[in-house]
Amino acid sequence: EYDYGHGQYRGNNPLIQFSVSKRGGQLLWLDGMKFFRNNINRTNLYWRCHWYYRHTKCPVLICMSKTNSNDFRQIHDHCHMRPKRKEKPGTGVGPRIRTPVVSNVRSLPQSMAHMFDM
Numbered sequence: 001e002y003d004y005g006h007g008q009y010r011g012n013n014p015l016i017q018f019s020v021s022k023r024g025g026q027l028l029w030l031d032g033m034k035f036f037r038n039n040i041n042r043t044n045l046y047w048r049c050h051w052y053y054r055h056t057k058c059p060v061l062i063c064m065s066k067t068n069s070n071d072f073r074q075i076h077d078h079c080h081m082r083p084k085r086k087e088k089p090g091t092g093v094g095p096r097i098r099t100p101v102v103s104n105v106r107s108l109p110q111s112m113a114h115m116f117d118m
Contacts, residue, residue: 014030014031014070015029015030015031015032016028016029016030016069016070017029018069021036025037028047028062028064030062033049033078034049034050035047035048035049035050035060035062036048036050036052036053038061040066043065043066043067044063044064044065044066045063045064045065045066046061046062046063046064047061047062047064048060048061048062049061049078051078056079057079058078058079059076059077059079060074060075060076060077060078060079061074061075061076062074062075063075
């Protein structure tokens, strides 16, 4: 079980993998959670939880060093809840959805700094 407590990733041995999206963008996989590259500066890469780009707007941001992929921090907590909307009477279906965990990912090298040189 993963603990994403109070704004910081607290796992002891994070499984970090990189892959390429269908549209050619860079993806980060942190213990099965998918992140899209959001921003880049001189020293850091910023990755957004893939649920940010859906109706749930998960606020998690990963700030990772360009030179060491094991040097990262998680900003905010995961929140994968659909926005409240009117439910039909008698459906009894709650707004909570499960985050899929993916185990089969095409791995790329640990350090991808050469891909981000500007």
